Amino acid sequence: MRxxxxxxxxxxxxxSGVGNxxxxxxxxxxxKVVIVDYNEETGNQAIEELKLIGPESIFIHADLADFSxxxxxxxxxxxxxxxxxxxxxxxxxxxxxxxxxxxxxDLELPFKTGFFPTFFLxxxxxxxxxxxxxxxxxxxxxxxxxxxxxxxxxxxxxEAVRGLSRVVANEFGPHGIKVNVICPFANSPGVQQWxxxxxxxxxxxxxxxxxxxxxxxxxxxxxxxxxxxxxxxxYITGQTxxxxxxxxxx
Ligand SMILES: NC(=O)c1ccc[n+]([C@@H]2O[C@H](COP(=O)([O-])OP(=O)(O)OC[C@H]3O[C@@H](n4cnc5c(N)ncnc54)[C@H](O)[C@@H]3O)[C@@H](O)[C@H]2O)c1
Numbered sequence: 001m002r003x004x005x006x007x008x009x010x011x012x013x014x015x016s017g018v019g020n021x022x023x024x025x026x027x028x029x030x031x032k033v034v035i036v037d038y039n040e041e042t043g044n045q046a047i048e049e050l051k052l053i054g055p056e057s058i059f060i061h062a063d064l065a066d067f068s069x070x071x072x073x074x075x076x077x078x079x080x081x082x083x084x085x086x087x088x089x090x091x092x093x094x095x096x097x098x099x100x101x102x103x104x105x106d107l108e109l110p111f112k113t114g115f116f117p118t119f120f121l122x123x124x125x126x127x128x129x130x131x132x133x134x135x136x137x138x139x140x141x142x143x144x145x146x147x148x149x150x151x152x153x154x155x156x157x158x159e160a161v162r163g164l165s166r167v168v169a170n171e172f173g174p175h176g177i178k179v180n181v182i183c184p185f186a187n188s189p190g191v192q193q194w195x196x197x198x199x200x201x202x203x204x205x206x207x208x209x210x211x212x213x214x215x216x217x218x219x220x221x222x223x224x225x226x227x228x229x230x231x232x233x234x235y236i237t238g239q240t241x242x243x244x245x246x247x248x249x250x
Pocket of ligand 1: 012013014015016017018019036037038039062063064065089090091092093112113114139140141142143183184185186187188189190191
């Protein structure tokens with residue numbers, strides 16, 4: 001029996017990077033996946049690839065910074081599949097800048113694309129996840145825990161996601177819904193760009209990671225998310241798991 005057989009999962013930012021690795025890992029475990037992304041081209045490519053593994057997945061083209069999309073994402077999922085078992089809040093955009101150069105728009109970006117969609121999608125998904133005793137997996141970052149330079153807006157939004165997740169885990173726990181957080185380190189397009197543009201900083205970061213490698217979006221991160229999305233983690237909630245080769249300790 002596959003671990004996510006017949007389960008229905010929404011994965012935001014599922015068109016590329018970590019979200020796409022999660023989508024592949026989920027479909028291989030039998031899930032029907034709804035990938036949500038504002039990049040239509042990569043979204044369509046991703047769904048074609050996913051359909052080769054499992055034919056039932058769908059792509060919803062939506063900009064999560066437009067809050068009117070949140071209820072539509074959940075209602076379309078229910079219209080198509082009739083249930084929701086797993087919500088993965090993975091999408092996020094941000095800009096890397098020294099603290100003193102951050103503008104109001106820079107500060108707003110990670111909150112509008114990451115924190116607020118995480119908040120509102122959990123509200124929208126609640127009645128359906130209650131029915132299935134489902135799982136929520138939110139994404140944070142070692143950048144927030146370590147206080148990485150030039151990441152003030154991003155770090156603040158990610159630590160806000162962790163605080164929010166602990167509260168919602170407490171409120172949703174009596175309804176059987178589990179809420180956990182993953183902090184990854186993985187070879188997404190975003191990290192590949194960083195490695196290209198700042199090779200010295202990237203190598204220095206890598207040298208401090210006990211595993212001495214960048215994680216794979218599917219085999220390393222996707223598999224850990226399968227654990228949090230499956231019955232194997234039914235007695236775990238409100239926790240943060242570092243899936244980063246040991247780079248950051250809580
Ligand atoms: N890759 C890492 O090493 C790493 C490290 C720490 C935390 N994270 C976190 O893990 C998650 C995934 O990271 P990643 O590296 O794959 O990111 P990424 O930037 O490579 O991919 C993000 C995906 O989300 C989509 N997206 C962004 N904003 C959106 C919006 N407003 N509406 C719809 N879709 C949107 C993008 O199109 C893209 O497909 C993020 O929350 C990120 O902050 C990643």
